[in-house]
Amino acid sequence: MRVDLFDFDLPPENIALRPARPRDSARLLCVGAEGPFTDHIVRDLPGLLRAGDVLVFNDTRVIPAQLEGQRGEARIGATLHKRVDLRRWQAFVRNAKRLREGDEIAFGAGVTGHAEARHADGSWTLFFPGEEPVEVLLERAGRMPLPPYIAGKRPTDEQDRADYQTMFAAKDGAVAAPTAALHFTPELMAALADAGVRTETLTLHVGAGTFLPVKAEDTDDHAMHAEWGTIDAATCDRLNAARAAGHRVIAVGTTSLRLLESAAGEDRIIRPFEGDTAIFITPGYTFRAVDGLMTNFHLPKSTLMMLVSALMGRDRMMAAYAHAIASGYRFYSYGDSSLLLP
Template identity: 45%
Template sequence: MELDLKNLKTKDFYYDLPQELIAQTPIEPRDSSRLLTLNKETGEIAHSHFHDITDWLHPGDCLVLNDSRVLPARIYGIKEDTGARVEFLLLTNQGSDTWEVLCKPGKKAKVGTHFTFGDGLLTAEVTAVQDDGNRIVRFAYDGNFFAILDQIGQMPLPPYIKKKLENQERYQTVYSKEVGSAAAPTAGLHFTKELLQKVKDMGVKVEFVTLHVGLGTFRPVSADRVVDHKMHSEHYLLPQETADVINETRESGGRVIAVGTTSCRTLESVAAKEDCIKESEGWTDIFIYPGFQFKVLDGLITNFHLPESTLIMLVSALAGYDHIMNAYRVAVQEKYRFFSFGDAMFIY
């Protein structure tokens, strides 16, 4: 199909997905998920399992992973004066124990209202109400805030996952380190520590960036025209060591392969902002869709994304619209598992 890049429609990225293909639970072991490989030049597709990813990597390549760790960001508490139940979802850390939160029911959270969580382990006061209805809240507590969240919080699983997660650690990558995401960078969920070591042993460099995933990643595209969609903003960090290895890899002819769309967005954001890859930290709202010129990326390990989402637009920009839509048709026919706990795709 010939795409009009100036007039891309959100509906161009629709595909029909049977509900039963949306993975509700993670597969065990992590690397036993299926792997669809897609050649971005030819559109050629092959099928294997994720532990075979080493067959598709070359010595001298560089894998870039997002080491962000998911906050158990959903907390339940009570309004201090009435005892009414309330649910907070922590979105963005604004510093000084102040957070932007999504509050249900919102009408209970007027400015000046006080709430208590975990039998008093955590208290909160609403300090502002934003235009979008989100609240700015200041927390008070004794001890370590993140340790208290680990104790009383729940993982904010995506809305399409209806089953309770038995082991919260399965919604974390095995290399997660920097706490701050409202959702997991799910492409990395397929790696085990053993598989990562095997990748390193074959001469592939493994480096890290941090991008804290916001819940905006699940926000549907409501605009009819793709260009009218406004991306949410997310905080990223690209360390100097990672920048050095990426630059060495490119100079020596190796491939730079992002693990996940978040790693991809970090690398391409830095390249756009700095006009090179170097140490960088900031906020990005980069929106990658067909017509985008990649400056860094050669390949991408990713999951299968929602119809009409910004993420399927991103992979279409890298691999070509027709190749991606065909790969998704094949994945549905072959009954791959979709979304956060689903199977993987390697675009090379």
């Protein structure tokens, strides 16, 4: 399928550089299989769902995975995107042409990384020596890895450490936030519970590959970066029971959706999963695990634009995005949200 089928023009002023405050005051576009689109705010969500629906959240926690350092006179930037083991991370490297295997990079605050191996996609494995956990080193020397479309317009600051983290964040490992869940607050969660909406969590450590542009002209030629995730047996049992009882499973965010679909078989049963997934969902895919999706608005020609088009139909999503742009919705990680119910 041609990648340019998922292109659209987005005015720069529609790109959000800060989140809505309070978080649940962001706008919410409701998109059904047919009929008019309806405009709401996230706080309206309890009235848009049914008692018995299950929202599935990703409890990954974003680590400050953006590092700036020196190798001799050369400035080297590194964005960690996938853990290899306790002391090694795979990283996208800026100014990588100045790096050789065995080089040491000084990232400041007493943190160094060794360039161990270059990969075919241009990324590097970096080894962090020492006794302290790598996460401790990152808290000292790293910055929150804001998406390029935000970081290119303003510097990362201390406020982003709170803003770019969901209320569900519990397990270190993501280098990008599961942004659909940024809109939730304790007050909204209480209102959802009062409405009979249930919640579950899983873990998918989002990688920086989520921001990489699709450079291929055809979707068949695009290689997804793998991300690690897990969902346990008890959670699977509850989700399967909910669907068997006629209730809907609605993923909060494309990361939750991708792990649920990775864990489900052709029989539509969700099974325990732990490991890497590189699932790539494009139109024509048959969904096995989810009945809806809450998600922010995505980049043109991105794998996530393809995913939502697979769920709702390309023409329906292009029309929804045209409505959102014309109505002044805010796009991308800090932007507004949509509720997609096929």
